[in-house]
Amino acid sequence: MKKDILFLCQFFYPEYVSSARLPFDLAKALVQAGYTVGAICGYPKEYTYGTNVTAHEEVDCIEIKRLRYLQIERSSFIGKIVNYLSFTSSVLLRLFTLNKYKILIVYSNPPILPLVALLSKALFRNKVIFIGFDIYPEIAYKSNVITNTCTIYKLLSWVSNVTVKYADKVVVLSEDMKDFLLKERMYSKEERISVIPIWATEETNEYTAQKKCEKFIVAYLGNMGICQDMETILNTAELLQKKDVENIEFILAGHGTKLPGIKEMCQEKSLKNVRIYDFLHGDDFIKVLQESDCFVLSLEKDLVGLCLPSKVCTYLQAGRPIIAVMENEFELVKNIKEYKAGFSVLQGEKENLAACIQLLKDSHDECVIMGNNAKRLYEDKYSKSKNIKNFTCLIGQECRGI
Numbered sequence: 001m002k003k004d005i006l007f008l009c010q011f012f013y014p015e016y017v018s019s020a021r022l023p024f025d026l027a028k029a030l031v032q033a034g035y036t037v038g039a040i041c042g043y044p045k046e047y048t049y050g051t052n053v054t055a056h057e058e059v060d061c062i063e064i065k066r067l068r069y070l071q072i073e074r075s076s077f078i079g080k081i082v083n084y085l086s087f088t089s090s091v092l093l094r095l096f097t098l099n100k101y102k103i104l105i106v107y108s109n110p111p112i113l114p115l116v117a118l119l120s121k122a123l124f125r126n127k128v129i130f131i132g133f134d135i136y137p138e139i140a141y142k143s144n145v146i147t148n149t150c151t152i153y154k155l156l157s158w159v160s161n162v163t164v165k166y167a168d169k170v171v172v173l174s175e176d177m178k179d180f181l182l183k184e185r186m187y188s189k190e191e192r193i194s195v196i197p198i199w200a201t202e203e204t205n206e207y208t209a210q211k212k213c214e215k216f217i218v219a220y221l222g223n224m225g226i227c228q229d230m231e232t233i234l235n236t237a238e239l240l241q242k243k244d245v246e247n248i249e250f251i252l253a254g255h256g257t258k259l260p261g262i263k264e265m266c267q268e269k270s271l272k273n274v275r276i277y278d279f280l281h282g283d284d285f286i287k288v289l290q291e292s293d294c295f296v297l298s299l300e301k302d303l304v305g306l307c308l309p310s311k312v313c314t315y316l317q318a319g320r321p322i323i324a325v326m327e328n329e330f331e332l333v334k335n336i337k338e339y340k341a342g343f344s345v346l347q348g349e350k351e352n353l354a355a356c357i358q359l360l361k362d363s364h365d366e367c368v369i370m371g372n373n374a375k376r377l378y379e380d381k382y383s384k385s386k387n388i389k390n391f392t393c394l395i396g397q398e399c400r401g402i
Contacts, residue, residue: 006101012041021201084110180305199384219292222311225256298325316378321370341374
């Protein structure tokens, strides 16, 4: 007899990045709902707490199989391609394992991984639910990683069209991502595309602890890669320093291809109002959240409909104002404005970003009100319980059709 659900994703438990914790959260919830659940993922290398990890174990009634694959430096384009191909090939070699499950839940990273799930569907008649954290190949093209005439772009475009055409359900994170697929994918059908946002993967009840730092802290926590507009944030810090604005400090914590350049820029400009940390988790991450007065999100231009910053949910749940350096067409920006949970500025608008920060610094009451509104926005649209329930209902509908 076939088991119910298999997760196919490169990152999973015990890794602490959101791309691992989100599928693990969902898998645990599905077990609690009565399903038999398994996962095929990569063998962890970077994002663990140093615990010994076995290739095969059962955690919270989830059968986890971890595959070893070639993992080289991901900061380079070639490194990412090698990692993607190596992991996908490792999953392909276990193709007949997929026959043991009724439903395959496959994620968009690596972007070619859905082909394995679709091949399994053709051979074994599984159902396939595709979850798109990012929309390829456009996000790679808009980020200047590839051109729209190269072979890789054409391959990923074909993969995306095939996935949208043959997956039983496509799940994206926002309405603007759904609108993009309906407009740009010839085989997309509205009834097969669902919008279910991500949620905060950290417990945030303790974030309301008493702030100890006297400075007004502006925090950016998360990826600092090719999709993030870090330049506007750093230029704003430089502007405030030149204006001799006191008691405002920026904390940047995370990882990504831009991090070395950020450190170099801070040194060159002698930015005394910027603190930089590598990727934070656990108590260190919580401590920064407690000290923060507002959070900044940033994306490069022309990424509307292609992604959603994962840290937004943690920001909202923490109950602090958010300043989004993003275009107004993002659903997230519309939500922030509707709930009066913060501000938005366009990329490059360092004067406007500085003005928003100073306004929040000078008005504690406004800061508190916006922070409470941010928490209300999280509960209404991005809460873990709400969106896991939506996933469970969607999967229940697919199971009834088997």
